[in-house]
Amino acid sequence: xxxxxxxxxxxxxxxxxxxxxxxxxxxxxxxxxxxxxxxxxxxxxxxxxxxxxxxxxxxxxxxxxxxxxxxxxxxxxxxxxxxxxxxxxxxxxxxxxxxxxxxxxxxxxxxxxxxxxxxxxxxxxxxxxxxxxxxxxxxxxxxxxxxxxxxxxxxxxxxxxxxxxxxxxxxxxxxxxxxxxxxxxxxxxxxxxxxxxxxxxxxxxxxxxxxxxxxxxxxxxxxxxxxxxxxxxxxxxxxxxxxxxxxxxxxxxxxxxxxxxxxxxxxxxxxxxxxxxxxxxxxxxxxxxxxxxxxxx
Numbered sequence: 001x002x003x004x005x006x007x008x009x010x011x012x013x014x015x016x017x018x019x020x021x022x023x024x025x026x027x028x029x030x031x032x033x034x035x036x037x038x039x040x041x042x043x044x045x046x047x048x049x050x051x052x053x054x055x056x057x058x059x060x061x062x063x064x065x066x067x068x069x070x071x072x073x074x075x076x077x078x079x080x081x082x083x084x085x086x087x088x089x090x091x092x093x094x095x096x097x098x099x100x101x102x103x104x105x106x107x108x109x110x111x112x113x114x115x116x117x118x119x120x121x122x123x124x125x126x127x128x129x130x131x132x133x134x135x136x137x138x139x140x141x142x143x144x145x146x147x148x149x150x151x152x153x154x155x156x157x158x159x160x161x162x163x164x165x166x167x168x169x170x171x172x173x174x175x176x177x178x179x180x181x182x183x184x185x186x187x188x189x190x191x192x193x194x195x196x197x198x199x200x201x202x203x204x205x206x207x208x209x210x211x212x213x214x215x216x217x218x219x220x221x222x223x224x225x226x227x228x229x230x231x232x233x234x235x236x237x238x239x240x241x242x243x244x245x246x247x248x249x250x251x252x253x254x255x256x257x258x259x260x261x262x263x264x265x266x267x268x269x270x271x272x273x274x275x276x277x278x279x280x281x282x283x284x285x286x287x288x289x290x291x292x293x294x295x296x297x
Contacts, residue, residue, distance in 0.1 A: 006240040013068045013239040020060040025126050028053050032133025044170060050133050051112040058103045058112075065104065069241040073105070077250035081109045084172050086217040088210055088255075089113065091224035092199050092284060093178035094232045101226060101246055102176070110222070111172040116206060135167050139206075162213040169217055177206050179277070184232070198288040202281045204274045208263035215260035223251040225284050227291040247291045 031050035035043045065071070081087075087110055091098065103113060112134070119138045122128045132138070168175065180200040182188065194201050211218065227247045237243055259276060261269035 006242070009068055010236060010240040013064060013241075014236075016064045016068070017061060017239070020057060020064065021126065021130075024053050024057040024060075025130050028057075029129050029133045032129070035133070047135060047167075047171060050135075054112055054130075054134055055107060058107050061100060062104045062107065065100070065238070069238055069243065071243045072245040073101075073248070074245070075105050075248045075250065077252065078105065078109060080252040081106075081222070081250075083108070083110060085110070085219055086168070086172055086214070087111070087174040087220050087222050088207070088214075088218050089174050089176045089222040089224060090179050090207060091176065092184065092226060092288070093180050093182065094184045094226065094228065096183075096235045097228075097233050097238050097243065098178075098226055100235075100238070101248065102224065105248060105250075106174065111174045113174050113176050114168070115176045116210075137165065162209075165210065165213040168214060174222070175210055175214070175218075177210065179203060179207060179281075181206075196281060196285040198292070199281055199285050202277050204270075204277045205263065207277065208259075208261075208270075208273050211255070211260050212263060215255070215257070218255055221253045221255055223253060223280065223284065225249045225251075225287045225291065227288055229292070247294070249287050249291060251287075 028050050031046045031053070035046040035050075037043070089102070089106075089110075091102065099115070106113060114134065114136055115131075116137050116139055117131060122132060122138050124131075165175075179202040181203045182200065184198075184200055188200055192201050225248065228243065229245045229247060230243065233243045259273060261273070263270050263273060
């Protein structure tokens with residue numbers, strides 16, 4: 001019976017996620033199309049409307065979780081957040097469920113979360129267009145092999161990031177960066193020979209480029225640590241009600257201006273930035289350990 005209930009719950013939950021997404025998809029994309037009119041106040045109005053509707057979409061997803069797949073949510077550190085501010089949100093990454101969790105806890109507390117996405121994700125059915133309409137930055141990173149073949153590409157990443165962030169300067173925004181660059185698995189952890197107990201190695205470039213492009217606007221860094229006491233879930237695990245508890249620690253840090261610099265061309269700054277991020281990741285590893293120990297006790 002438990003297996004049957006899980007399957008029924010999963011079908012209902014996924015159906016509601018789909019209906020909610022399709023319901024808001026069309027008006028959000030319409031706002032994106034209307035934004036193509038080159039009138040600044042109009043574009044700002046359409047952006048605000050699209051983000052307001054996206055907030056309602058998140059609210060619908062959160063209601064779905066509360067009704068069909070309830071789980072205990074333990075969150076600390078939300079008291080210093082404000083909705084009218086610019087934030088860089090960094091987090092460890094274990095599952096697509098991370099995004100739903102973050103959207104749920106930050107909705108109404110900070111501006112709508114904008115994720116840096118791989119350019120290929122633009123072609124995801126429905127969601128790709130919705131992300132475009134919501135001004136999610138689509139990035140195409142220059143690999144080391146491409147730089148070796150064509151040194152002229154050096155600096156292209158920061159220029160791409162700067163252009164992507166231009167539209168964020170007029171309206172408060174929360175830019176999310178999963179610093180590890182990929183979802184955590186034991187296999188990846190071993191292959192990387194990660195010095196962290198619970199985390200993959202952080203990649204500094206993306207964070208550095210955002211700060212270089214938007215250092216004047218961003219006033220705080222929101223450092224998010226997510227732990228799943230029952231093990232790392234998939235989206236279908238969540239939809240089946242198999243996720244019983246989520247623990248999240250949020251740390252709000254003022255932006256140290258020493259973290260804003262030319263990451264591409266200044267070797268001394270690059271080494272210093274990487275060291276700072278590694279130190280932050282060691283602290284995050286200890287926080288993760290505390291969350292794990294607390295939930296075991």
